[in-house]
Amino acid sequence: MNSSNHPTLPLTSFWNDTGKCGVSAWVFSTDHKRIGLLYLYSVLISFLVAVLIGLLLKIELMAPGRTIMGPVTYNALFTVHGVLMIFLFIIPGFPGVFGNLVMPIQIGASDVAFPRLNLLSWWLYITGALTIVLSLFTGGGPPDTGWTFYVPFSVRTGTNVSLAVIGVFIVGFSSILTGINFVTTIHRLRADGMAWGRLPLFVWSIYATAWIQILATPVLGITLLLVVAERLLGTGLFDPSRGGDPIMFQHLFWIYSHPAVYIMILPGMGIVSEIFPVFARKPIFGYKMIAFSSLAIAGAGSLVWAHHMFTSGISDMAVLVFSFLTFVVAIPSAIKVFNWVSTLYKGSISLEAPMLFALSFIMLFSIGGLTGLVQGAAATNIHIHDTQFVVGHFHYVIFGGAGFAFFSAMHYWLPKFFGRTYSEKPAMISWGLMFAGFNLTYFPMIILGMKGMPRRYYDYLPEFAPLNLISTIGSWILAAGLAIMMINLFMGLLKGRPFGSNPWGGATLEWTTPSPPPTENFDEEPVVTHGPYDFNRAGVP
Amino acid sequence: MADIEKDSHHIIRYPKLVMVWVFLLLLTGLTVWVSRLDLGVLHVWGSLAIAVMKAFLVIAFFMHMRYEGRLLRGLLLLTLVTLAIFIGFTFFDLSYR
Amino acid sequence: MIRKMEKEYAGAKLGIWLFLFTEILLFGGLFLLYATYLSSYPREFAIAGREMHLGFGTANTILLITSSLFAAMSVTAVQQGEIRKVLNLLGATIICAMIFLVNKYFEWSSEIGHGFYPDSPRFSAGPIGEALFFSLYYLTTGLHGFHVLAGVGLLTVVALKVRRGAIHAGDYVLLENSALYWHLVDLIWIFIFPLYYLVL
Known part of the structure; x- marks a missing residue:
């Protein structure tokens, strides 16, 4: 690749060109790049804490019976693991970090449409996160309901559900404001010549995501407020003894939380759609279909929520309709996978760290997606409902899919914003460990679930012991890979060799500005004259 | 891009706004009157239909949607x-x- | 420069509408529950609905519609540069909103005095379903009342800015957006009124 130029760091960039570098110049900055990095640090802290909790959970499951903790602690820990991973890492992660860092530059804007609102979003995120942390140590202790807060248990448990739920509500508000900001930005601030048909696919995916944030998150907001009202005022809306219907809670909850998994995965799909053309040196195959399928996934994904409730006692008609619609979502997902594979076909592929993570995304996401169909089918769903199968499936989609895409993006884009880069070899080793460890950890769960091991129990029957042991050992390999990756990445970003403006040879706008970019992103307002994957006309054949 | 800017500074004159207000009051009266009749199921849908009409007036004129x-x-x-x-x-x- | 202003104006307008969409879906969750529980307990809802004070409801409907008119007129006034009139109209909007809240206070007090509230002894003994109606009623009008209160605060800030000259015929997007928010509060009430006071 284009490494002939010997890159040097630009003298000024958004790190120093305003002359303001203190802590307050960061936490009160309205620069989308600084806010993006604030999000990066905050979500990574949540992620690493949740990883440690996940490792503890796996150690508990290493052998039958009590290993290191009892059932009460186990219940609290898997709840906190889920709440941190979902509400504090992966939902805010993509829009907050890469939506902020990359999207405005990719459309040729100098910032988002409402920079101060953007800062408010981060502050709300922090407020919500601290509220959640506070809920762990006050009142009745950490919530033990699982991240889904299902009634009636969440109403009756003595643990501190109310405060945790309020924390999630605040984080949800932050997510809504980010969505509003990004939709407005993409509509209003595209550079001259940046027609909709020239938007990078990552921007398309962020756009679809932002719409889910806008239209679905308020429903979660009201649902959580109702749980609080139920606990504090005794409104009885979900209490069958007073006419309420607990299944209505599940409807409301999943009306948000199913589309929310597309908040988690869509940007990941956008990221790999950026990376494949660059590392295969070929224009993306089926640009329009990939862009359209992002919107189609967001749309169809909003119509399938009740497939989480097949065994809850919903009507057979509902099972039929929602099962059918679930299969419909597979169509746009498969369109994407086929287009990515076609992009790679006969490409000149270079296997560097971002590409390795992106390639494993396809495989892990496909396993996650196909196991999803097993659950979407009404009959098989009953067999595997609430088993380890669901846990395995979910981690394949969200960790193997979204998580690996996140790591891919960290390797692909973070050097751009630090101006320095990591070493390639440790990055590849860490990828290998993570990929192997990941499959060792989660594939046994899929088998265990089919054999009937339920989820959310700290104990299990002896016949499940061998596979659980493999899974626990896998989690250590995964964690070792993760540790190497983080250390290598941040050592490199802070002290590594300088990173030129376009070492990968990308054709999108972020590669036309220096690394790191100046505060205004571009020295002069860019005019777009070619598509996002037109390498020839971008001068990087 | 241009479609959002079309006529976005349209000024709606006072008499027109007052006319809308009068219609809204009339519809409010109508919906209260209708609620006294015994219409069975139509009750819910009739009241909602009137509410939709009122909402339409508010959105179209008070909220300028007609001119967006x-x-x-x-x-x-x-x-x-x-x-x-x-x-x-x-x-x-x-x-x- | 003019083009940039125009861009920001249109952006702010789009932004506020997106925010209003989220408000619609926030209340949408409550309307969803209303629809499902009405279909499960039509008789109980009808009995409970007869306890509502139609007088308060109608008066508040007229108040909100009128305040909405004032808010809409204030936008016309600022576009025509009639600052005195803007202030009077905003003041009238705020007064309507305050009377609405006072009404609401008396209405709730009367209902709570009659033993209609979640978890009350009256409901614990009575048939299931009626209590649901009142729980939903308090939650929906409570959330709506909170939005009215927020609207009063917002419009007050806007009025102060108009008086300071920060909002004028050349730059009034904040006033326009606040008016849009206020109309949304009215819109929600347009649906609350028939659903809780009339259909049953």
Whole structure:
């Protein structure tokens, strides 16, 4: 690749060109790049804490019976693991970090449409996160309901559900404001010549995501407020003894939380759609279909929520309709996978760290997606409902899919914003460990679930012991890979060799500005004259 | 891009706004009157239909939607359709239990 | 420069509408529950609905519609540069909103005095379903009342800015957006009124 130029760091960039570098110049900055990095640090802290909790959970499951903790602690820990991973890492992660860092530059804007609102979003995120942390140590202790807060248990448990739920509500508000900001930005601030048909696919995916944030998150907001009202005022809306219907809670909850998994995965799909053309040196195959399928996934994904409730006692008609619609979502997902594979076909592929993570995304996401169909089918769903199968499936989609895409993006884009880069070899080793460890950890769960091991129990029957042991050992390999990756990445970003403006040879706008970019992103307002994957006309054949 | 800017500074004269207000009051009177009649199921749908008419007047004139471009109208429609789906699809469950 | 202003104006307008969409879906969750529980308990809802004070409801409907008119007129006034009139109209909007809240206070007090509230002894003994109606009623009008209160605060800030000259015929997007928010509060009430006071 284009490494002939010997890159040097630009003298000024958004790190120093305003002359303001203190802590307050960061936490009160309205620069989308600084806010993006604030999000990066905050979500990574949540992620690493949740990883440690996940490792503890796996150690508990290493052998039958009590290993290191009892059932009460186990219940609290898997709840906190889920709440941190979902509400504090992966939902805010993509829009907050890469939506902020990359999207405005990719459309040729100098910032988002409402920079101060953007800062408010981060502050709300922090407020919500601290509220959640506070809920762990006050009142009745950490919530033990699982991240889904299902009634009636969440109403009756003595643990501190109310405060945790309020924390999630605040984080949800932050997510809504980010969505509003990004939709407005993409509509209003595209550079001259940046027609909709020239938007990078990552921007398309962020756009679809932002719409889910806008239209679905308020429903979660009201649902959580109702749980609080139920606990504090005794409104009885979900209490069958007073006419309420607990299944209505599940409807409301999943009306948000199913589309929310597309908040988690869509940007990941956008990221790999950026990376494949660059590392295969070929224009993306089926640009329009990939862009359209992002919107189609967001749309169809909003119509399938009740497939989480097949065994809850919903009507057979509902099972039929929602099962059918679930299969419909597979169509746009498969369109994407086929287009990515076609992009790679006969490409000149270079296997560097971002590409390795992106390639494993396809495989892990496909396993996650196909196991999803097993659950979407009404009959098989009953067999595997609430088993380890669901846990395995979910981690394949969200960790193997979204998580690996996140790591891919960290390797692909973070050097751009630090101006320095990591070493390639440790990055590849860490990828290998993570990929192997990941499959060792989660594939046994899929088998265990089919054999009937339920989820959310700290104990299990002896016949499940061998596979659980493999899974626990896998989690250590995964964690070792993760540790190497983080250390290598941040050592490199802070002290590594300088990173030129376009070492990968990308054709999108972020590669036309220096690394790191100046505060205004571009020295002069860019005019777009070619598509996002037109390498020839971008001068990087 | 241009479609949102179309006529966005349109000024609606006072008499027109007052006319809308009069219509809104008339519809309020109508809906209270209708509620006294015994219409059975039509009751709910009739009242909602009047509410929709009132909402239309508020959105079109007080909120200037009549003078906005296609973009905002389309997005409003998207939102309302989404809400209708959320409510409607829930009845796939409730109506067949 | 003019083009940039125009861009920001249109952006702010789009932004506020997106925010209003989220409000519609926030209340949408409550309307969803209303629809499902009405279909499960039509008789109980009808009995409970007869306890509502139609007088308060109608008065508040007229108040909100009128305040909405004032808010809409204030936008026309600022576009025509009639600052005195803007202030009077905003003041009238705020007064209507305050009377609405006072009404609401008396209405709630009367209902709570009659033993209609979640978890009350009256409901614990009575048939299931009626209590649901009142729980939903308090939650929906409570959330709506909170929005009215927020609207009063917002419009007050806007009025102060108009008086300071920060909002004028050349730059009034904040006033326009606040008016849009206020109309949304009215819109929600347009649906609350028939659903809780009339259909049953």
